[in-house]
Amino acid sequence: MISAEHLSVTLNGRDVARDVSFWLTNGEMAALVGPNGAGKSSVLKALAGVVPCQGEVRISSAPADKLSVRERAKYLAWLPQTRPVAWNLRVEDVVALGRFAQAPAPFDRMGPADQAAVREALDKADATHLSGRPFEALSGGEQARVHLARLLASPAPVLLLDEPCAALDVAHQLDLMQALTTEAKAGRTLLIVLHDLELAARFCPRILVMQAGALVADGAPEAALSAQTLADVFGVRKNDSGRLERANR
Numbered sequence: 001m002i003s004a005e006h007l008s009v010t011l012n013g014r015d016v017a018r019d020v021s022f023w024l025t026n027g028e029m030a031a032l033v034g035p036n037g038a039g040k041s042s043v044l045k046a047l048a049g050v051v052p053c054q055g056e057v058r059i060s061s062a063p064a065d066k067l068s069v070r071e072r073a074k075y076l077a078w079l080p081q082t083r084p085v086a087w088n089l090r091v092e093d094v095v096a097l098g099r100f101a102q103a104p105a106p107f108d109r110m111g112p113a114d115q116a117a118v119r120e121a122l123d124k125a126d127a128t129h130l131s132g133r134p135f136e137a138l139s140g141g142e143q144a145r146v147h148l149a150r151l152l153a154s155p156a157p158v159l160l161l162d163e164p165c166a167a168l169d170v171a172h173q174l175d176l177m178q179a180l181t182t183e184a185k186a187g188r189t190l191l192i193v194l195h196d197l198e199l200a201a202r203f204c205p206r207i208l209v210m211q212a213g214a215l216v217a218d219g220a221p222e223a224a225l226s227a228q229t230l231a232d233v234f235g236v237r238k239n240d241s242g243r244l245e246r247a248n249r
């Protein structure tokens, strides 16, 4: 459904991702992990088409650079790491932004299907009770759930999520990962940047590990997060209780 072949990203003269190749198929749910600055957000941005890249991104077999912005948005929805909202919109209007690629014309009114999708997405993100409130008056975690609803309101078959658990309490983190699992079971393809390796291993059948701009492991959690990778990439190890702790430096 989405693939990167020899993807490299250079930003302001810095090589932030180099020669990254992987493909994800329908219904796959993969975590993209790595230390701070490894290049995870840059890869997601390149897949979303918001930063230039070398190599090839293919979405549903089509070269992504041949798709218009609106066509790409029909296939792919992206939840950025930082999520500014330009105006103090009502919650349901923020979520409705997730439907823009489906609108028959820019600024056209939403139809009943769009309105139903917004309601359903608010419900999936446990944010229905926030409807009607101004976005800026919400807490950080509430805003995060509204952004998640915006993503889920899109019917795009590929979802790219950059640290969706940030700001969420532990119950909502688990709810979120469960909701994303349900989306994958329904056939969507998900690539999720996560820092919590235990959460990633528990919910994602596949883990991609980045280090210093390169993809250094890709596989099932036990293989991708081997003791060697934990030590070499993250500087941690599992203690006798199975908890992660700082490896000896």
Ligand SMILES: Nc1ncnc2c1ncn2[C@@H]1O[C@H](COP(=O)(O)OP(=O)(O)OP(=O)(O)O)[C@@H](O)[C@H]1O
Residues within 6 Å of the ligand: 011, 012, 013, 014, 016, 034, 035, 036, 037, 038, 039, 040, 041, 042, 043, 081
């Ligand atoms: N616009 C930019 N210009 C120059 N360098 C950049 C730019 N954006 C990011 N970088 C650098 O690229 C590298 C990768 O950044 P990126 O945000 O992709 O990392 P990340 O793995 O998502 O990190 P984190 O876990 O901290 O969010 C970092 O060293 C960062 O300083």
